[in-house]
Amino acid sequence: MDFRFTEEQELFRQKVRDMVDRLIKPRVAEIDRTDEFPRDLWDKVAELGFLGLRHPEAYGGSAADVITSMIFYEELARGSCGFAMAVTMQILMGTYFVARFGSEEIKQRVLVPAIKGEKIGTICFTEEQSGSDLGGVRTRAVSKDGGWVLTGNKMWITNGPMADFCTVLATTDPDAGMKGLSFFLVEKGVDGFSAGQTIDKLGAHGSITGELIFDGVWVPGENLLGEGPGDGVRYTTAILNEVRVMTAMCACAIADEAMRDARDYANARVAFGKPIAKYQLIRAKFAKHWAWFEAARTLAYKAAWMIQAGLECGSECMLAKMFATEMCQSAVDEASRIYGGNSFATDYPQQRFFRDARFLLFGGGCHEVLQNALGAAYLRKG
Ligand SMILES: Cc1cc2nc3c(=O)[nH]c(=O)nc-3n(C[C@H](O)[C@H](O)[C@H](O)COP(=O)(O)OP(=O)(O)OC[C@H]3O[C@@H](n4cnc5c(N)ncnc54)[C@H](O)[C@@H]3O)c2cc1C
Numbered sequence: 001m002d003f004r005f006t007e008e009q010e011l012f013r014q015k016v017r018d019m020v021d022r023l024i025k026p027r028v029a030e031i032d033r034t035d036e037f038p039r040d041l042w043d044k045v046a047e048l049g050f051l052g053l054r055h056p057e058a059y060g061g062s063a064a065d066v067i068t069s070m071i072f073y074e075e076l077a078r079g080s081c082g083f084a085m086a087v088t089m090q091i092l093m094g095t096y097f098v099a100r101f102g103s104e105e106i107k108q109r110v111l112v113p114a115i116k117g118e119k120i121g122t123i124c125f126t127e128e129q130s131g132s133d134l135g136g137v138r139t140r141a142v143s144k145d146g147g148w149v150l151t152g153n154k155m156w157i158t159n160g161p162m163a164d165f166c167t168v169l170a171t172t173d174p175d176a177g178m179k180g181l182s183f184f185l186v187e188k189g190v191d192g193f194s195a196g197q198t199i200d201k202l203g204a205h206g207s208i209t210g211e212l213i214f215d216g217v218w219v220p221g222e223n224l225l226g227e228g229p230g231d232g233v234r235y236t237t238a239i240l241n242e243v244r245v246m247t248a249m250c251a252c253a254i255a256d257e258a259m260r261d262a263r264d265y266a267n268a269r270v271a272f273g274k275p276i277a278k279y280q281l282i283r284a285k286f287a288k289h290w291a292w293f294e295a296a297r298t299l300a301y302k303a304a305w306m307i308q309a310g311l312e313c314g315s316e317c318m319l320a321k322m323f324a325t326e327m328c329q330s331a332v333d334e335a336s337r338i339y340g341g342n343s344f345a346t347d348y349p350q351q352r353f354f355r356d357a358r359f360l361l362f363g364g365g366c367h368e369v370l371q372n373a374l375g376a377a378y379l380r381k382g
Contacts, residue, residue: 003298009068016075019048024079031080031206032352037162038083038206046117051090054242055099059107060115066242066308070301073246077253081356082206088246089158089207090114094121096239097167097183101225106185110165119164124154124212125236131156131362132369134169134233135177139214141170141184141229147221148172150184150214153196161195161210164188168214172229181232185223192217203355241307241317244364248300248324251360252293255324255331258353259289262335269340276338285334293331296324315377322370325360332357 005013023044031038045051053069055061064072069091077084095114098106098121113119130136139152150170160166165187173180186193196211226235263286266277276282303320306313336343336350343350361367 020079035205052115074249077250082204086207093123097225122159139170150217183225204359244317244321248320251324251328255328258335262338292327296327
């Protein structure tokens, strides 16, 4: 076994870290306070070629391996969690279906500008009444004039209010449940497509999240992204593995930032005549979370390695997501306790870590849903 990253991967990590330290970290508090999407940073990330990390060179991407992409997500999330969410949406879910199933014309019109950062994309699964349960999706796609008419509302869509294009999950056969679902490309400017309310979120500020409305939107037949109607859920599974490990990486990054920040505070803060870092109960928090952090990060990189190697790893990706996001909740809780009352002040970063960590619990599968699936997988295991 060899746990080391390659020299190329280490150089890549340093490049991303430099960018985050120089451009993003000095802006984090401002992004969190204003909750505005930092378009200039987006353009910079695009200019550095990061938006095309997982896409073929022929379309302007860099076709990076899975481990390298995970290094990127981990380093990016050390800056602003919200901005990282907007960027990861573009790299992964927002462009995946277009890249995999789009015609050459669609790829030139949508994927190429998305990689350059000129067009913003997103994915639309969630509706008011259905999140974890995709079988509850009510957005309808009805065949008409060689294309499809889409009608329904999507909720909680990252990048939604500013999206130039979106991949929409809709049912072509409501009686078929999960087997009636397909993905459709909808582009800004078509009749009947509009943005609804923007959601005022607890955390992950800087990524704009909201509702999208499809009121009898007609799209041509080639906008059905897949080999035929009804295959949507099957295709989702492939990209979900990467999304889950990406979320685990972001959780590790937030936990690490929170703990490092708390360490500086513990060394500087004096109580009862000595720095609080000298007290055993404070040291125990660092010892426990160092171990949990290492375990979570190792699990996440192992899952990434399994995806890269083409191995069956649905359970490992769920384990990585479940463990890292729970580790992160515990880390931001304990780190904020080390800050005492100051953890409650917006002048200090601990309250931001605390709020941002909550978001990671939901996307890519809620804790309970992953537990259900993993419990069932364990019972089937040999
Ligand atoms: C900031 C943010 C950004 C998002 N961005 C997007 C996006 O870009 N696109 C998109 O489509 N969606 C997006 N979502 C939505 C996200 O994917 C959903 O929140 C998620 O799928 C969970 O669905 P839900 O919120 O409807 O919860 P529900 O599915 O209603 O679940 C509620 C609770 O019930 C539990 N539960 C559900 N089923 C079971 C079960 N079988 N057994 C035990 N417990 C269960 C869940 O674990 C949870 O605790 C975003 C959400 C947030 C918070």
